[in-house]
Amino acid sequence: MRLIAEFKRRLFRWQSDGTAPLRLGQRRIFILPTRAGLLFAAALLAMLTGAINYNLALGHALVFLLAGLALVGMVHAFRNLYGLSIAPGRCLPVFAGDSALFPLQLSSDRATPRLALELRAADEAVEVRCSVAAQGLTEAAVPVAATRRGWLELPRTRLATTYPLGLFVAWSYLQPAMRCLVYPQPLATPLPPPQPATHSGDQRGDGGQEDFSGFRERQPADSPRHVAWKASARDGGQRPLLVKQFAGGAQHELQLDWSLTPEGAAPEARLSILAGWVLAADDSGACYGLRLPGHEIEPGSGDAHRHRCLEALALFPA
Amino acid sequence: MSTRPTEALDHGAAPWLFAAALATTLPHVEHQPPWLSALATLLFAWSGWLWWRNGRLPGRWVLAALVAVACGGVMVEFRTLFGRDAGVAMLVVFMAMKLLELRSRRDAVVVVTLGYFLLLTHYFYSQSIPTGLWLLGAMTLLTAALVRLHGGAASTPAATLRYAGLLTLQAVPFMLVLYLLFPRVSGPLWGLPQDAHSGRSGLSDLMAPGNIANLALSGEIAFRVRFTATVPPRDRLYWRGPVLEAYDGKTWRQQTSRPRPPQIEALSPTLAYETTLEPHQQRWLLALDAPGTLPADLALESTLTATSRVPIVQRQRFSLTAALDYRFNPDEERPVLSRNLLLPPAANPRTRALAESWRQEESSPERLVQKALTLFSGAGFTYTLQPPLLGEHPVDDFLFVTQRGFCEHYASAFVVLMRAAGVPARVVTGYQGGEANPVDGFVVVRQSDAHAWAEVWLAGRGWTRVDPTAAVSPSRVESGIAAAMPAGEPLPALIQLRSDWLRTLHFRWEAINNAWNQYVLGYNPQRQRELLTRLGLPDADWRKLAAALAIACGGLLLAVTAWALYQRPRRDPAARLWQKALRRLARSQVNSPPWETPLALARRLEDEHPALAPAVRELAEAYLQARYGGIPDDLTRLRAALARLP
Numbered sequence: 001m002r003l004i005a006e007f008k009r010r011l012f013r014w015q016s017d018g019t020a021p022l023r024l025g026q027r028r029i030f031i032l033p034t035r036a037g038l039l040f041a042a043a044l045l046a047m048l049t050g051a052i053n054y055n056l057a058l059g060h061a062l063v064f065l066l067a068g069l070a071l072v073g074m075v076h077a078f079r080n081l082y083g084l085s086i087a088p089g090r091c092l093p094v095f096a097g098d099s100a101l102f103p104l105q106l107s108s109d110r111a112t113p114r115l116a117l118e119l120r121a122a123d124e125a126v127e128v129r130c131s132v133a134a135q136g137l138t139e140a141a142v143p144v145a146a147t148r149r150g151w152l153e154l155p156r157t158r159l160a161t162t163y164p165l166g167l168f169v170a171w172s173y174l175q176p177a178m179r180c181l182v183y184p185q186p187l188a189t190p191l192p193p194p195q196p197a198t199h200s201g202d203q204r205g206d207g208g209q210e211d212f213s214g215f216r217e218r219q220p221a222d223s224p225r226h227v228a229w230k231a232s233a234r235d236g237g238q239r240p241l242l243v244k245q246f247a248g249g250a251q252h253e254l255q256l257d258w259s260l261t262p263e264g265a266a267p268e269a270r271l272s273i274l275a276g277w278v279l280a281a282d283d284s285g286a287c288y289g290l291r292l293p294g295h296e297i298e299p300g301s302g303d304a305h306r307h308r309c310l311e312a313l314a315l316f317p318a
Numbered sequence: 319m320s321t322r323p324t325e326a327l328d329h330g331a332a333p334w335l336f337a338a339a340l341a342t343t344l345p346h347v348e349h350q351p352p353w354l355s356a357l358a359t360l361l362f363a364w365s366g367w368l369w370w371r372n373g374r375l376p377g378r379w380v381l382a383a384l385v386a387v388a389c390g391g392v393m394v395e396f397r398t399l400f401g402r403d404a405g406v407a408m409l410v411v412f413m414a415m416k417l418l419e420l421r422s423r424r425d426a427v428v429v430v431t432l433g434y435f436l437l438l439t440h441y442f443y444s445q446s447i448p449t450g451l452w453l454l455g456a457m458t459l460l461t462a463a464l465v466r467l468h469g470g471a472a473s474t475p476a477a478t479l480r481y482a483g484l485l486t487l488q489a490v491p492f493m494l495v496l497y498l499l500f501p502r503v504s505g506p507l508w509g510l511p512q513d514a515h516s517g518r519s520g521l522s523d524l525m526a527p528g529n530i531a532n533l534a535l536s537g538e539i540a541f542r543v544r545f546t547a548t549v550p551p552r553d554r555l556y557w558r559g560p561v562l563e564a565y566d567g568k569t570w571r572q573q574t575s576r577p578r579p580p581q582i583e584a585l586s587p588t589l590a591y592e593t594t595l596e597p598h599q600q601r602w603l604l605a606l607d608a609p610g611t612l613p614a615d616l617a618l619e620s621t622l623t624a625t626s627r628v629p630i631v632q633r634q635r636f637s638l639t640a641a642l643d644y645r646f647n648p649d650e651e652r653p654v655l656s657r658n659l660l661l662p663p664a665a666n667p668r669t670r671a672l673a674e675s676w677r678q679e680e681s682s683p684e685r686l687v688q689k690a691l692t693l694f695s696g697a698g699f700t701y702t703l704q705p706p707l708l709g710e711h712p713v714d715d716f717l718f719v720t721q722r723g724f725c726e727h728y729a730s731a732f733v734v735l736m737r738a739a740g741v742p743a744r745v746v747t748g749y750q751g752g753e754a755n756p757v758d759g760f761v762v763v764r765q766s767d768a769h770a771w772a773e774v775w776l777a778g779r780g781w782t783r784v785d786p787t788a789a790v791s792p793s794r795v796e797s798g799i800a801a802a803m804p805a806g807e808p809l810p811a812l813i814q815l816r817s818d819w820l821r822t823l824h825f826r827w828e829a830i831n832n833a834w835n836q837y838v839l840g841y842n843p844q845r846q847r848e849l850l851t852r853l854g855l856p857d858a859d860w861r862k863l864a865a866a867l868a869i870a871c872g873g874l875l876l877a878v879t880a881w882a883l884y885q886r887p888r889r890d891p892a893a894r895l896w897q898k899a900l901r902r903l904a905r906s907q908v909n910s911p912p913w914e915t916p917l918a919l920a921r922r923l924e925d926e927h928p929a930l931a932p933a934v935r936e937l938a939e940a941y942l943q944a945r946y947g948g949i950p951d952d953l954t955r956l957r958a959a960l961a962r963l964p
Contacts, residue, residue, distance in 0.1 A: 026883065036427045043431050047438045052503050054402075055632055056441040057839040058450055061497055062457070066434060068492025069461065071871075072485050072878055079882035115469040131472050164481060165461070166427060166468045 014156060017176045021087035021105075024159075028172050029081050031074055037167035040070060073165035080114050080161045081170050084132070088154075089139060091180035093307070093314070094146050095275070099126075100180040101141035102154045108132040116163035122155040146182040149271065149314045154178040183310040186279050187272035192260045194253065194286075215242040223285060223302065253299050254281050254288035256309075271313050278313070282306045292316055325423045330471050332369045332420060334463035334478075335429050336362070339417055341456035342436040343410050349443055351395050354407055357388065361414035368418070376418055384415060406439045426467050433460045447834055458486050488878055495870040501860040502843045520598030521559045521747055521768060525570040527712060530747070531703050531724045534799060536765035538596075540749060541604060542832055543761040545591045552751050553795040554642050556771065556783065557604040557763060559748035561621035563658055567665030568712060570730065570745045573657065578620045581649075582608050584641035594635045594835065601625040603636060604748055604763075607783070608646060610639035620654075621744075622646060622781075633835060648780035650742075655775060658742035666713040666734060673738030683741045683776050690735050691789040693717075694728060701725075701791035725794070728786040729770040742775040746783070751798050757829035766799050892944040895956050899937055902963055906930065916941050933962055 008014070013028065033041070044063055051059030089103030102121075108114050113134050120127035121144045130140040146152050160171035215228055218241040228242045256277045261270040274290070281288040282301070289299035290309045295316070297309055340362065347355045361384075368375060388411040389399060396404035413436060416429050437453050437460075462482035466473050473481070520540060522529060541557075562570035588610045595603065603616065605624035612618060613636065617625055624638070661670070680686050693699075698721045705723045708715040713734045716727050723731075729745050736743035750769035752761040771785040788795045850858045855866065900910055908927060910919045916938035923931040937959040944956045 036424075036431075039427070039431055040434075043435055047435060050438060051441075054442065056438070056445065057841060058441045058445045058453075059438050060500070060502075061450075061493060061838075062437055062441070062453065064496035064500065065457065065486075065489055065493040067496065068489030068874075069485060071492060071875055072488040075875070075878045075882050076485065078879075082882060113472070115472050129470075131470075163468045164465045164485065166423075166464060 012173050014173060014175065017174060019088055019177050021085055022174070022176070024081050024084045024086070024172050026078075026082060029078055029170055030172065031078055031168050031170045034162055034166060034169050037070070040066075040167050044070075070165070070167050074168040074170075076164050077161055077168045077170040080117070080163050081159065081172055083110060084108055084114060084117075084159075086159070086174055086176065088176040088178045091178060093181040093183055093310070095183045096146050096149050096185040098146055099143045100146040100152050100182065101143055102157075102178050102180060103139050103141045104157075104174070104176070105137060105139050106130065106132050107137040109135055111135065114161075114163075116161055118160045119157055120160070121157045124155075144180075146180070149182050149184040149268075151315075152180045152182050154180070181311060181314055183314045184268065184271040184275040186276040187269065188276050188280070189273050191254065191277055191280050191284075192256065215244060217241070218243045225285060254286050255291060255299070256281065256288055257291040258293055259291075267318065271316055275310060275313050278306060278309045327420055327423055327426050327467075328471060329369075329372075331426060331463070331466050334459075334466045335420065335426055336366060336369070336417065338433050338456070338460045338463045339413050339429060341452075341459050342433040343413055345440055345449070345452065346406060346410055346436075349403075350407060350410065353391060354388075354395070354410065357391070358410055358414040361418060365414075365417035365420070369420075375421065381415060381418060384418075385411075388415075402442055406442065409436055409439060423467055426463070430460050430464050430467075433463075445839055447831065454486075458482050461485055491874050492871060495874060496867065497841070498846070498849060499863055499867040499870060501863045502841075502846050520596075520600065520765065521602075521749075523560050523572050523600070525562055525726055525730070525745060525747055525770060526568060527705070527708060527723075527726060527730070530726045530768045530770055531705070533765045533768040534703055534724070538765045539828075540598070540763050540765050540767070541593050541595045542835075543591050543593045543606075543752065543763065544759065545589060545761070547589055549754050549759075549761055550589070550642060552797070553788075555750065555752050555761075556607045556746075556769075556785075557749040557752075558607050558609075558623055558746060559602050559604055561619075561623055561773070562745040562747060563621075565661065565734070567662040575620060575654070575657075578651070580618055580620055580622050581647050582610075582622070582641070583645040583648075584608070584610065585643035585645060586641050588639045588641045590637070590639045592635060592637050594633060594832075594840070595630050597630050597632050597634075599629050599631060601627075601629050603630075603638075605638050606640035606642075608641055608644040610641060613637065633839065635836075635840060645779060646781040647775075648778060650775055650780065655742045658744050658775065659737050659740065661734060661737050666711045668711070668714040669717055669731070669734055670738040672717070673735050676735075677739045683774065686736065686739045686741055687774060687784055690732055691784070691786060694732070694786050695789040699723075699728075699790050701728075701787065701794060725787040726770045728790060729772050732772045732784065732786040736772070736774055744773050746771050746773050750785075750795055753798065755825050755829050755832070757825050758832055760829070760832050762828060762832075890945060891953060892941055892956060895944075895953065895960055896937075896941045899941075899960050899963060902960075903930075903934070906964065908934075930964070933959070933964070937963060 012030065044066055047059065047066075048063045050056070051063055085107045087105040087107070089105055091100065091102050094100045104119065106117065111134050113131060113136070115131040116129065117131060117140075118127050118129050119140055119142050121142050124142075124144055126143045128140050128142055130138050132138045142154065142157055144152065144155065154176060157174045157176075158171055159174055160169055162169045215231060218227055222243050226243050228244045231244075232241045254277075256274055258270065258274065261273045265273070274292075278288070278290065282305075285301065287299050287301050288309075290297040290312060292312060295312055297305075297312060343358060367373070389408075392399060392404050392407050392411070396407065398404050399408060409432070413429070413432050416425065416432060419425055420429070434457070437457060440449060440453060458479075459482070462478045465481050465485075466478045469478065469481075521533070560572050563573040564571040591606065593603070593605075603624040603626060605612075608622060609618060609624050612624055615627055616636070617627070619625055626634075676686055676689055680689065700722045701724070702722050703724055705716075705727060706720045708720065713731045716723055716731055733743040733745050747768070747770045749763050749767045750771070751767050752763040754761050769787070771783060771787065773781045773783055775781050785795060847858070850856070850863075855862060858866070896916065903910065906927075908923065908930065914922075920931065920935040920938045923934050927934075937956070940956040940959040944953050
């Protein structure tokens with residue numbers, strides 16, 4: 001098996017393509033007949049025998065025309081890939097157990113469209129089909145099952161096409177340097193009880209969600225849930241959106257601590273519990289902090305904070 | 319590495335398959351039993367209906383039952399499931415059936431492959447130009463179905479057809495190269511089924527009243543001849559078929575006899591010609607009287623009929639020679655002569671009595687022949703395609719009652735008279751005349767030129783041709799049947815063409831067909847050798863051919879690949895001019911980075927290069943107007959600005 005893998009690696013020149021856009025040249029496009037192509041060849045052989053046996057001049061011509069058609073179809077399948085530019089896009093983090101999507105931007109400068117392109121990552125069952133319009137650009141997201149937390153590299157991806165005739169498949173291996181952050185799979189468990197604020201006194205105690213205390217202008221970090229839509233609508237959308245402000249949250253600041261998770265559970269399970277807590281805390285709009293062995297994140301809220309917490313969980317050394 | 323078999327077929331692809339299936343099976347209606355066409359139509363309609371209503375396709379058992387019914391029907395009709403016609407019928411049934419099973423893309427691919435296969439079967443029945451064109455169209459449609467299958471809905475109908483056309487067009491050079499260079503094998507590889515060749519008309523090996531008259535109504539071509547020198551006059555063109563010696567009072571038949579090579583003494587220079595015979599399922603060649611030395615695979619019978627060893631089942635070319643004046647078997651064997659005096663004792667008593675009376679008056683056979691011809695040319699006898707029915711004694715009835723007949727009546731009556739008068743005589747069937755096509759110089763002989771004449775044996779002169787029809791209707795042998803027939807008689811439409819431009823058109827069409835037959839369909843191992851010799855590859859064996867073929871195909875493949883690789887991105891003409899301007903500016907040491915807009919460049923130059931600035935500003939504005947100004951392709955201002963640049 002290792003010999004075969006080594007052979008394939010050399011034959012197909014498997015190597016990382018880096019982060020730069022790449023253009024498919026003839027050296028990295030491979031062609032083989034499909035099963036339909038083999039069926040077609042068998043049919044041609046039978047037809048040729050029939051044409052010879054019955055001495056059918058036009059039968060000969062038909063067989064030869066079809067043979068020419070297959071050859072031309074082979075070149076056209078190759079042409080469907082040749083010159084295609086592929087640029088890696090940005091992947092959004094996913095949770096373990098979900099499917100990570102690696103967006104690739106396919107662009108073509110040809111005056112004819114390229115149809116029926118299939119992208120499939122190695123060892124994946126799911127493929128994505130797309131086509132690129134004439135001188136167009138298409139983004140195709142290659143799905144890869146995210147099984148483990150941490151960084152997920154895009155495995156070697158096969159870009160294949162059988163268009164136009166399906167008698168030959170032309171394919172190329174892509175290996176752009178792309179990685180996707182996989183958060184731990186969240187486990188829904190009740191949130192730990194709120195703890196008294198670690199540093200009291202100087203904080204005015206806003207940012208909670210108990211008692212309404214007024215409006216302020218929305219900042220990008222604010223959750224859309226807290227936008228005061230009614231108040232904002234009153235001025236007809238002339239001014240920036242307003243956000244309801246609550247007082248009294250300071251006392252209920254959450255500390256999501258590694259030590260609060262069950263002692264005996266496996267480290268991965270504890271990370272999952274913490275991830276579930278982060279999601280639940282974020283959902284409730286609370287102000288929360290995360291404390292891991294050797295790593296601590298100050299309390300806060302908002303999408304960026306949530307990402308920071310989940311990232312810390314994802315990259316927590318096993 | 320392959321199309322996934324489970325991939326469901328998309329709804330919009332099915333009409334392409336229906337159309338392709340229809341195009342490949344429709345022409346078979348002509349030679350299929352009607353019940354089969356009806357069954358296929360029903361299946362087509364059913365699958366179309368199911369597609370329209372998005373209905374559930376029938377289950378496995380329904381299909382199995384249908385297959386059983388169809389197989390049974392074919393078995394009853396053809397007595398076999400194999401062989402040519404039965405095989406074609408089965409293919410048509412399978413095609414219609416497969417449409418009821420269109421679930422996945424693999425099913426669809428099977429339909430298309432089956433369609434390609436069905437195309438071939440049409441050539442069993444016809445290889446004419448219209449068939450070729452129809453099948454080229456059907457092939458393109460099948461290819462379009464494949465393109466649509468793999469391209470999905472993004473492949474619009476017009477684009478699909480265009481793409482299929484492009485693919486077909488690019489495949490044509492491969493076809494030509496392969497057609498010319500692929501090592502040709504002649505003849506069947508194994509025994510052909512019984513029904514491999516059937517249903518072609520022509521002379522038969524017996525003559526009863528009405529036989530030839532039936533043929534005369536057909537405008538079909540029997541054979542085409544090209545003379546190397548000038549074409550002899552029409553009334554000398556007697557193409558000999560079977561010679562009939564045995565008579566039972568009604569029907570003339572061939573007499574089998576000990577083969578003895580005929581003795582021919584040519585009295586005029588021999589002329590060479592090449593004849594292309596349409597298949598007629600018989601062994602005789604219809605050589606021009608009297609044939610000279612024959613090629614090795616042909617033989618001359620003792621009656622001077624040239625024959626091939628095997629029946630002529632497909633169009634075939636022969637190079638032959640002939641001497642128009644000849645002496646044939648002056649020392650004929652006694653048994654042959656006596657056999658040619660036999661008459662059934664009870665038949666035609668009045669004719670025999672007449673001949674007996676002539677015999678009392680005349681002793682010289684030549685005079686007897688003359689007497690009979692004078693009888694026919696006299697008043698009362700008419701040449702017609704619609705003779706009245708004859709009774710118990712047909713020759714008596716014809717000679718003394720109806721006096722209306724076609725060539726077979728005259729030939730038959732003449733031979734009976736001669737035999738009764740003691741002159742050895744026999745009936746010769748074949749074709750007489752032929753029409754020279756002014757377009758390509760080929761002489762075309764049709765079924766309507768079928769003819770029967772007589773041969774008498776005269777001491778010292780041997781077997782001598784006598785054509786009693788010529789005595790009744792000289793124009794029959796001089797200008798053909800159309801001129802000889804009284805107005806109002808039914809004749810094949812082709813022969814009746816009187817209008818000049820129609821005739822010209824007809825000649826042209828036949829010349830095209832003939833060229834198609836001779837050069838396209840008639841391309842055989844021998845022609846291939848000739849072509850290769852002309853191409854500088856004398857006596858090429860299959861190895862040389864394969865090498866030539868590989869080189870030619872490789873070259874073509876390279877050409878197509880080069881076309882595929884050559885793809886310059888289409889650039890806006892205004893952008894192209896702007897790039898040109900930038901290149902020119904670079905020569906004046908002005909470089910513009912890719913992100914700099916034209917106006918920004920112009921602004922920058924106002925400080926850096928005041929001398930250049932106005933020209934560049936004008937250029938930038940002209941460029942922006944040409945590219946984004948809303949008037950497409952108006953490049954005059956930009957061109958002028960470019961010209962003003964130093």
